[in-house]
Structures are given as structure tokens and as C-alpha cells.
Amino acid sequence: ERTVTDFTPQLMQLKNLQPPVDFLVDGFTGAGELLMIKQAHQIGFAPSKNTAILGAGMDTLYPNFWDTVGEGGTYVLSNPAGLPGIPKTSISEKFAKTFKTKLNREPDAVAMEGYDSVMVLAEAIKLKKSTAGKDIIDGLENQVNWEGTRGTIKFNKEKNPPWAYHMWMDVPVFIIQYTKMKQDPSQAAILWPAKYATVKEYIRPPK
16 A cells, blocks of 8 residues: 555564564655664664665655665665766766756765656657657667666667566666765665675675
8 A cells, every 4th residue: 555654564474573684675755665674673673674665766865765764774775877976987986976966965866867868859859859758769679879877778679578668778776875964865885786786795684
């Protein structure tokens, strides 16, 4: 239920399971995602030395994450589809500078994804010199090879596996972990992918 605000009963059931839960994925979006993290912390369930928690929605990347969860956000994992400047592209540095000037913080994955989405559509229109739907689709399928804030975007035409059709296969997805209060996602520890990792392994909370 998307209207649920109290996850304590379910979290208590999970906390009391034997063997203990190693890893909890919070798949809610919006306020529910943050409330689940806050309540998991309040009952001493996660993040803890026994149980890691991953906030799988984008709300863990916004400034109000810390306003809602407080100290419960420390050691939380998140999986942003982009971090500023990783990988570095011709667009990423300029975009990050403009974003920070206007909003006084580093751009998050949602901002970069939004910018890339609009601009890649504009690139297809530019290449086809048309705003007709069939022309835009053709441009996206066959011509777009555009460098954005998160890498070079082009769309897969293969249907093996079926889910890969029309997907950007090189989306830079990360696993990050907050290590202190009020930390910006761009400053969090990077656990994965290995080539960008800033720590060797998950940082286990002391208690």
C-alpha cells in the first residue's frame, strides 16, 4: 500500500527472523522509502552491524533524505544511476558547475538523467530535422550517439534478451554508502563498480 506510513510491524517481523536478515532492500518511493529507513533505524534493525539496508528509490539522493531520516541515514546504501563527473565527459563538468551555481549543491542522478533525457530527444529531432513521432523514433534507434552527463547514449536494437530492446545498456549505475551525517551522494563511499570504488567493501556500522 503506497499510503502506508508505519512499517514498524513488518520491520519487527524481519528483525526477529532466524537466521538474521543480512540485507534489506527498501523498494518504496517517495516518503515511504524514507520512513522505512527511519523506522528500521529507530528499532535497531538496519543499518546495523548485522543488517545492511539499500534505499532503492531516488529519494535517498535528495537533501530532504537527511531531514527525514536523521542519523539513521548513516551507513545506508543507495544505487544512483550516475554521479557527477564519473565518467568525465565533455558535458558533465559544465553541467555540474551550472547546477551547483544555481542550487548550491552537486547534481544528483535524477538531475543528470533528466537533462540527458531531454537533450537526447532534442538530438534525435536535430538529426532528423523533424518532430514527427516516427522520425524521432528512427533517430533514436539508428542515429543518436550523444555524449551526455553520464556517458555516450545510444539505444540497443537487439531483442536478446527481450528487455534489452531500446535500452541504453551502459547506464553508469553505482552502489554508494553514506558514511556521515548530511553527506552529499557525490561524497559518499563508492562500493561498486570496482573500477570506481573508493572503499574495498561494505562499511559495517559499529552496532
